[in-house]
Amino acid sequence: MVSRKMNRDSKKSRGPVDAKLEGLAGRMVQLAAKGKDPAIDIPLRTLSNVNYNAKSRVIEMGSGVQNRSFFNFGQAKRFMQTMLVASKCKDLIDAKKSASIRQIYYMAKHTIKGTSEKTFNDQSESDPILEDLEVATNSLREELHVFADSKGALVGELQFADSGDFIDAAKLGSGGYAIPSIVEPNVIRFKKCKARFVLHVEKGTVWRRFVEDKFWQQHHCLITHGGGQPPRGVRRLLHRLHHELKLPVFVLLDNDPWGYYIHSVIKQGSINLAYESQRMAIPDAKFIGVSSFDYERFKLTDDVKLSLDESDVKRAKQILEYPWFAGKKPWEKEIKKMMSNGFKMEVEAMISKSLAFLTQDYLPHKLKNKSEWLD
């Protein structure tokens, strides 16, 4: 079932997604017309098929593929499901509409004529098929016109067009710009950018602290948050800001294993979505805090301490072993220091010093002192 193919050349095979979907359907029809078994190759999305590319510094998918064919009893249903989801995506593209992954499920679900069998019994069946399709056609979910629920916001000195509307992210009041799930160039076109860098923070409440203190005006930057683990739209937008507008990306997260992990996803990509790393990952993103050494650096008090629990320690050890952390001395020191501290710290805890400490002391200090950045 598993064969090895040439590593897909993403540049070569990129192109309009609707043409790719038509091509896929055409090939199935041809195979059927010739009396052959219709089948497609689905690149494998398993841990064993993921590598860290030390040169490009992103997590990449390997070359393993699975052949999914119609006349294989164990695969027939998933073959049908793949074609069905592909056809619904084509419908969306033709109609110039988009749908949520839940909506795709409802669109593709029906009772097969003459039976009581459903095409899909649950969204947990359609979600992986959608990912199969993304990776098989080498396209982003967003290019298939499918979106996830959006979270995350942007504020700062950037003007752009969103679906034809002119947006000035410096003039959006306290709410900011809600980053949508689809931020491809056909939706969002950058116009004018006076910002010199992007500050990405973990949560909305921290983001708001920076917005309220007018940090982005003083420091000429963009400030984004991703509501925790940033969704694809936020990651893709950060990627575009970094690569197209050449803005350095600084990341401010909680001092805990979850924070380290969020940083690594922004920087190198994730195991799950390794096939999207090239369009999502920002290998030059810098982690500027909160560092385990900040407790001493800033003479913080016990009030900022949150006890590490067992799962934190376990997770920290796992993270230390990821190839993209392993062997990096500063990261090893950072993570081991957290474990020897025996506590974690939230960004918001910095406020125990004073309300303005985070934006007026901590961040300016961090931006100036490159030696404290983690790469």
Add this chain to the structure above:
Amino acid sequence: MVSRKMNRDSKKSRGPVDAKLEGLAGRMVQLAAKGKDPAIDIPLRTLSNVNYNAKSRVIEMGSGVQNRSFFNFGQAKRFMQTMLVASKCKDLIDAKKSASIRQIYYMAKHTIKGTSEKTFNDQSESDPILEDLEVATNSLREELHVFADSKGALVGELQFADSGDFIDAAKLGSGGYAIPSIVEPNVIRFKKCKARFVLHVEKGTVWRRFVEDKFWQQHHCLITHGGGQPPRGVRRLLHRLHHELKLPVFVLLDNDPWGYYIHSVIKQGSINLAYESQRMAIPDAKFIGVSSFDYERFKLTDDVKLSLDESDVKRAKQILEYPWFAGKKPWEKEIKKMMSNGFKMEVEAMISKSLAFLTQDYLPHKLKNKSEWLD
């Protein structure tokens, strides 16, 4: 400990919050100077102190109060905490800044001099104190300059100023306006509104369907969502749109007990935040769907059905007994019909008919047929 006082006249006691906080502090100082026990009355936020006012059609807080005094061994710590949180809120107001409830916790947390005792051990201690303070000073959390994480968005024919920036909610592209946590008139000032009603939907993915299908342009409305149970900012904004701009509010939620509950919170207020009902509740809000009768009305297929589980049935029975549902025949029919259906339905399931069904057939039908609205 529990005494009965005259029902607070909210209009009489409203006024600048900073003056109220100063007044509170002043009274404590006076009592101490006279050698008396400093104490404040905190209205009780318990189920037993909540009533449904059938005339104003909102959930209201009763007149029960708890006296919290400094020289009471069991109350001294909470008295201290109350004063501490009040003082931090006053700092925020003076500094014209705001903070999240987590940030308030970190601001108020410190080790008491000469002891190893902390003022607060956990945010779960400071959150209720903040609510005590809201209700004791008869002010909104937002007026105390404290915000929750924001979720929810707005799009449509409304122009307004947010913190001095001019916002046209008709020109915000696909992302829309991220509704902040604080939407009081000093932050958001309505300018021009061409919309004729508000459509509030449960989730971002449904909201996006309506935005993409340009529903608000065709029907001249505003479309909001609250990311599930709407946070205070969204409820307060809906309230202001309804009362200040006289816009009818229509609510579109999933056909399940959670949907019924969200509607009832928007309409009558919640038990938890009963003291804020007057500034949050919209007794004239109409529930337009998804109704348990829609399955037959719109000849839907099995594909939209989600099985009711035990907890759904239990919750539905609870809801039927709330005074604000009980005795309302149409609601009783609606909820009982869901139970006899034996299934629930999501708004997004309507898409199994066709992608445009929700926005081009279902909603226009619902808006036209008043007899299907639930009050």
